[in-house]
Amino acid sequence: MTTGRRLVKYALAYKKIIIAALFMLTISVVSDLAGPFIAKNIIDQHILGIESVWYETTSGNKAVEFNKKYYKREKYFASSERKGKPIRILQVGAKFVFVDQELKFDGQRSFQAGMLTVKKGSEEAEYHAVVLKGTELLTFYQPEIPGIFQLLAIYFGLLVISAFFQYGERFLLQKSANRIIQKMREDIFGHIQRLPINYFDNLPAGKVVARITNDTEAIRELYVTVLATFFTSAIYITGIYVALFILNVKLAAICLLLLPILYAWMLVYRKFASKYNRVIRSRNSDINAMINESIQGMSIIQAFSREKESKQEFEKLNHEHFKYQNKMLSLNALTSHNLVGILRNLIFVAFIWYFGGQALLPANVISLGMLYAFVDYINRLFQPVQGIVNQLANLEQALVAGERVFKLMDEPGENVSNERISRFKGNVTFDHVSFGYKEGEYVLKNIDFEAKHGETVALVGHTGSGKSSIMNLLFRFYDCQKGKIMIDGKDIESIPRQTIRNHMGIVLQDPYLFTGTIASNVSLDDPSITKDKVEQALKDVGAEKVFKNLENGYDEPVIEKGSTLSSGQRQLISFARALAFNPAILILDEATSSIDTETEAVIQEAMDVLKKGRTTFIIAHRLSTIRNADQILVLDRGTIVERGTHDELMASNGKYYQMYQLQQGSNELAG
Template sequence: MNTGKRLVQYALIYKKTLIAALLMLTVAVGAELTGPIIAKKMIDDHIIGIEKPWYETETAGKDSVSYKGRLYKREDRFNKGEEKGSEVRILQTELNYYFIPEPVEGDGERKAKDGKFYITSREGEASYPAEKLSKDELLEFYKPEVNGIITLMALYLGLLVLASFFNYGQRFFLQVTSNRIIQKMRLDIFGHIQRLPINYFDNLPAGKVVARVTNDTEAIKELYVAVLATFFTSAIYITGIFIALFLLEMKLALICLVILPILVLWTITYRKFSSAYNEKIRTLVSDLNAMINESIQGMTIIQAFRRQKETTKEFEQLNEAHFHYQNKLLSINSLLSHNMVGFIRNLAFVALIWYFGGASITPGSMVSLGVLYAFVDYLNRLFQPISGIVNQFAQLEQARVASNRVFSLLDEKGIDVEEANNWRYKGNVVFDQVSFGYTEDHDVLKNIDFEAKQGETVALVGHTGSGKSSIMNLLFRFYDARTGKITIDGVDIKDLSRQEVRNYMGIVLQDPFLFSGSIASNVSLENEDISREQIEKALKDVGAENLLNNLPNGFDEPVIEKGSTLSSGQRQLISFARALAYNPAILILDEATASIDTETETVIQEALEVLKKGRTTFIIAHRLSTIKNADQILVLERGEVVEKGSHDDLMKLEGKYFQMYKLQHGKQTTGSSLAG
């Protein structure tokens, strides 16, 4: 499905408010576009309508005018069958009006002199007897028009008020709808991120993901708020204006229709040149976000190793590239926006002058001043929506590119979140000839085979890259084994949902991750099933009470920026309490004591014993002294289990484990080597 259809689908989720907004917009546009028609009627029927033929009448009334003892009425005010007297005319030249007591043929250049009114046309000059009207006499002839003018003005004012009300309504509903759409889209993206497999984030910087959730969706928001409103408003305006133009003068309306294919070609040309630049700009924005995020996360290292200038230089290169492509896009926008609109507007007015100029010198084709006014008004109004559309081209293209990036993220294959059943496994874990690689051509685990029974402690030791963490990744089903089988209580974990596998697992990392909130909320992770009493008991059971009691707010102390205001020991104890509160059947300790000071390590070791009690525990450790009491130790090298047994058994073998242990205690045997 293409991007446009997907954007429409999101809009249709809130179609009721969207349709309401568009209906209100239609009413508002219709009310506004009635203005020139009303103005035309006011000009032709009332203001210059005085120049229509008048006839003498015997009937006095609101439409009759008294002039020098006689009554006159305009020809369009006579009732059907009413008798008409002799015809007279009232014509204007310069700023004066003249009473002509006989019919007038044709029209042309006018002038008045010595009691005569002269009209010069292509056929020649005609003269008529004329009497100049005084101000009061002229007002008498305009009196019948006053009510009509007031009625039309009141109607116009009412329509303007109506248009203002509906314009407010449509903008309000469009804004609400747009915000709802983006709210739904961001929720979908964030929810989808939770479903993405861990390997998706292996090669994608966090800053780029953040850019798609925030920057790109904000660009899409402008599509619905500004672009959609402008395009719909403009489409309705243009449609209404062309309907009015056709009603006024069909030939000129047909000439003006040429503007529409020009606008389409214009759009195609703009997209052709701007698309690549917008794509590059959005990519560079993501790169900038990624670099900023990385720099903030690594600010300690940057400053410690005096890399400020180099980091700034790298940022400057990205920023300069962004500036370069923005300038290219700006050039296109400048060329294809106001300049082009102005050019087409001038062409349209040339056509208007040519058409009406020709009509004015063609016998029988004289156009009224009201029609001319309405055409000029409508042409001016026509280019307002066109200008609005053109000005939104850049925003439209940015939103389209941003939409492609957002939808490409949503199209990544995710893992459905399923409700875990209430089955609590005991924790008997078996790895049966398991092999695995992060890439197809390289296995990091080869034929891993071991069994961990309920309540046992299994330690994984080996050099960096030997496969210790990969085993835990497979157990958690962050990845699936390429060959072999992993079972919990005899059930293949591939036959269980990931939620069922992880439902009774807990993990404590070497560098525990704390979320913004409080110490208590970091223990429960906002799980409603974990009560306040359970939170406090877990913290006390792992010995955190003594380390945390000096904080001003105790267990409600705020946690900011991954717990940067807490010591490493405090953070580790909170992560222990978190694991204990969730009461796992299987516990993974990944270098949990590697970065703890000696004094705090005693507290941590006591907390470990509380945590391990009755649980199947896997410990990844470099400090071999911390795993002497493990029931089973697996020695890994290059993805294979090279030794397996208890501490005493492995020491008797005098193999790899023996060498590692002696090396750590300063008693490396002659010829021992840790290479391999």
């Protein structure tokens, strides 16, 4: 499915609101476009209508008294009413004259010494005429004033109706656009939760953030501004063409040439704009990613004096973004004002040519009202054209942004399962498991061991030996390529990831805290974990001693990543979090490696309580912390090279013995 169709599909979810908005838009356009017709009627029927034929009559409604006689315009006579002698009131230059008879023909007029001369081709006629004074002329206009005021009232009424429905249309379109973007952002964020961890291994967080915020905001502009402008312009252009065809078919047909010209121009524009916008959106993501990385690692940048290099790297990305923004600016400048100016001039040339030619023909009389209406409609025609051209840039940005967003949403993910199973006993078996983050490059090879309910299994080994990879597989952040992992005899790949994790807890080497409070970071706002459970979990891990002096207690604010807390405090909160969820299987990923000796002693006191009734896996950095483990697995380059208790491994004088002695020697030297 194309990007455009997918964007339309999102819009169709709120089609009722959009249809209501388009209905209101149609009413608004019709009301607005009636204006020139009303103006034409006022000019031709009332202001210039005074030049139509008048007849002598008796006094009465719409009758005008002049020289002790009464006259009435032909249009105001009833069918049964008798008409008297015809007369004419004609404009000659700046004067209006009264002619006491009907004209043989109309044409070029001149007035001199009480005589009106009318010429038409080779024909010429003269009539006795009287110049009307200002008050006398106004007397003849009196019957027209009620009609003019009535039409003006209708005109202003239509303007009010147009403004009201235009407001309603814009409100509804923006409301639907905001709902569409709200749903889209929820869908994207929800999809991110379902993506496997390995998707984020090669994608910087800043790029993901850019797609959820910047790209969806560009799409929002599509629904709020671009589509609203296109809908409005399409209805306006349609209405204007209908009006033009009613007024004059030939000129309206000439104006139709605008549409293929506009379409061709749009194709040319989109060809270049799409290319530029892809680079702009991509560099914008790169800039976001770099800024995010720089903020995260600011302490390292400053500590190693890398400010200059970071700035240069940023400037390189920023310059490329600037370069393509300028290309877009040039493209927009060439295709917006210039396009509309060219089209406007073409239409007015056609207009002058057509009406000028018509005026030269004696048989054709073109009314001033007709001229006014045409000029008004042609001017109005270029407002929606200008609107469409000006929104082409936003359209392309939105389509490119939509393409990037949908690419993220097309990444294969797993549906979040609400399935719940009874609590594990905690018997874990790795049955000849092999795994690699990249295909064919195994970081775990033929891992085979069993951890029984309530046992503590420690994993030790040098960096890169595969300790954390085992835990990643157990937690189903990744799935193994060979062998299988079983919990209580059941293959974990047959159980939804969320269902497995519901009975597992993890404490990472670098604990992650969310913005909130200490208490909310323990419960993660899970309604099943009460305040009492939170306090008990913190008490069990010995947090009372560490947090007793905080002003707000466990409601002490925690800012992003808990940067105001010490590593030991963050780790204690992480321990309490794992305990509060009461897991059947507990994973401690080098959880004490970044904790000072005093805090480690506090945690060690709570470890026995924490491990009771649970199968516990400890990835150990300090070997002294796992002396009481039921089983120690020594890993080297992805394989288990030794296994046993602390005493058994020390007695064997193997790799574990060497590592332990090396650490003890380092500790003695440090002491």
